[in-house]
Amino acid sequence: MTGEGIREIITVGLVLVSSLMCFAAGVGLMRFPDVLSRLHAATKPQILGLMAVTAAIAVNNATIGTFALLTAIIIFQALTAPITAHMVGRAAYRSDHLRRDLLIQDELSVSVDRVEQGNVATAPGGTPPEGPTQDDRPSGEQYS
Amino acid sequence: MSPDPGGRRISARSQIVLLCGLVLLWCLLWGQFTVLSVVSGAILAVVISIVFYLPAIDLSGRINLWHTAVFLVRLIVDICRASIDVAWLVIDPRYQPSSAILAIALDTRSDLIMTWTAEAISLVPGSIVVDVDRQESVLYVHVINVKTGDDLDDFRASVFATEKRLVMAIGSPADVWRVNQPNELTRSARRGKN
Amino acid sequence: MQIAMIVAGVFFCAGAVAALYRVIRGPSLLDRVIASDVFVVTIMCVLATEMAFSSHTETLPVLLVLGAFAFVGSVSFARFMAKQDQT
Incomplete structure (x- = not known):
C-alpha cells in the first residue's frame, strides 16, 4: 500500500516537471526576441520534459518491453533534437533572422567575412570553394 | 577501399559495430530480445546499410x-x-x-x-x-x-x-x-x- | 492525484496555446517551424502523461512516430529555407 503511494507521488512529481517544462517552452516562445533565442526555449521540453514523463511511465509499468521502447524513444529524441536545432539555427543565421544588436560577440561573422573576401574574385556570391563554414559541409557533417 | 589489409580490417570492424547498433535498435523498437527479432533485425540492418550507403565512420577502436x-x-x-x-x-x-x-x-x-x-x-x-x-x-x-x-x-x-x-x-x-x-x-x- | 492532473493539464494547455500563438503570429517561417516542433513535443508529453496516469503503454509507438515526423518536417523546412536564401 505504501509502495503504491510512493509510486503515485513519484509519477505526479515527474509529470509536473514535464508540464512545467512545456509551459516554460511556450512562454519562452512568446517572450524571446529572435529565432535563435526561441530555439533555446524550444529544445528544453524536448529533452527534460520527455525524459521526465517517460520515467513516469517506466515507474508505472516496469516491464522489459516498456523499458526498451522508452529507451528507443529517448535515444531517438536525444539524437534528433540537436540536429533539428542545428539545421534551424543555421538557416536562421544564413537568412539573417537574428537580432545582431543582442549579440555581445559574434565570431562567426568574422570568419564568414574572411571567407567571402578571400573568394570574391572566384565566386561572387556563389559557393566559395574553401569555405566549409559556408555551404554544404555542416549538412554532410551530421552523417559522418 | 584502401589497398592495405589493416585499413580494411579496421573499417570492417567498425562496420560490424554499427550493424550491431542497428540490430540493438530494432530489438528496442520491438521491445523484445528473441531469436526472431535479432535475425530479422540483422537482415534488415544489412539491407539498409547496402541500400542507404553512408560514408564509413572512423571509430577509434578504443572505448573506456x-x-x-x-x-x-x-x-x-x-x-x-x-x-x-x-x-x-x-x-x-x-x-x-x-x-x-x-x-x-x-x-x-x-x-x-x-x-x-x-x-x-x-x-x-x-x-x-x-x-x-x-x-x-x-x-x-x-x-x-x-x-x-x-x-x-x-x-x-x-x-x-x-x-x-x-x-x-x-x-x-x-x-x-x-x-x-x-x-x-x-x-x-x-x-x-x- | 486529481489536483495534480488538473495542474499538469493547465500547464500543458498553456504551453500548447503559447506555441500555437507563435505558429499563427510568428514573423518568419522559422519561428513557425520551431513553434510547431514545440507543439508536437507538448502533444507527445500529454500522451505520455495519460499513459503514466492510467498505467498502460498502448500509445508508445505513437510517440515514436510523432517524434519521427516532427524531426523530418523540421529538417526539411530548414533545408528548404537554407536553399531558398542562398541567392
Whole structure:
C-alpha cells in the first residue's frame, strides 16, 4: 500500500516537471526576441520534459518491453533534437533572422567575412570553394 | 577501399559495430530480445546499410567504459541543471536578452568526436551549434544569457571539458594525448586566428 | 492525484496555446517551424502523461512516430529555407 503511494507521488512529481517544462517552452516562445533565442526555449521540453514523463511511465509499468521502447524513444529524441536545432539555427543565421544588436560577440561573422573576401574574385556570391563554414559541409557533417 | 589489409580490417570492424547498433535498435523498437527479432533485425540492418550507403565512420577502436559512464551521467546532470536555468530565465521578468556566437576550436581532428561534442553541446539547453568548420574543427556556438567576457570564458571552458570527457571515453590515443596537454596557449593562439 | 492532473493539464494547455500563438503570429517561417516542433513535443508529453496516469503503454509507438515526423518536417523546412536564401 505504501509502495503504491510512493509510486503515485513519484509519477505526479515527474509529470509536473514535464508540464512545467512545456509551459516554460511556450512562454519562452512568446517572450524571446529572435529565432535563435526561441530555439533555446524550444529544445528544453524536448529533452527534460520527455525524459521526465517517460520515467513516469517506466515507474508505472516496469516491464522489459516498456523499458526498451522508452529507451528507443529517448535515444531517438536525444539524437534528433540537436540536429533539428542545428539545421534551424543555421538557416536562421544564413537568412539573417537574428537580432545582431543582442549579440555581445559574434565570431562567426568574422570568419564568414574572411571567407567571402578571400573568394570574391572566384565566386561572387556563389559557393566559395574553401569555405566549409559556408555551404554544404555542416549538412554532410551530421552523417559522418 | 584502401589497398592495405589493416585499413580494411579496421573499417570492417567498425562496420560490424554499427550493424550491431542497428540490430540493438530494432530489438528496442520491438521491445523484445528473441531469436526472431535479432535475425530479422540483422537482415534488415544489412539491407539498409547496402541500400542507404553512408560514408564509413572512423571509430577509434578504443572505448573506456568508466569514462563513457562519466560522460553520460555528467550529460544528464548538465541537461537537468541547464533546463532549470533556462526555464527560470523564461519566467524571470527582469531578464534582459543578451547572447553571443562563439568560435570554439576543438583539439580533436576526428569527425566523430566533433559530431558528438556538437551533439552534446546542443543537447544541453542554452547553447546551440550554429555552424561547423570541419577542416579546422571549429564549432560556432550560440550561447544564451551571457553578459560579460567572464561568462564567455566559462562557457568555453565547459565546452572543452565536454570534449575532454568524450575523448577520454571513445577518443583515439592521439586525441587523448592532445587533450591532456596543458595547451591553453595553442588554444588561445588558434582562437585568435579565427 | 486529481489536483495534480488538473495542474499538469493547465500547464500543458498553456504551453500548447503559447506555441500555437507563435505558429499563427510568428514573423518568419522559422519561428513557425520551431513553434510547431514545440507543439508536437507538448502533444507527445500529454500522451505520455495519460499513459503514466492510467498505467498502460498502448500509445508508445505513437510517440515514436510523432517524434519521427516532427524531426523530418523540421529538417526539411530548414533545408528548404537554407536553399531558398542562398541567392
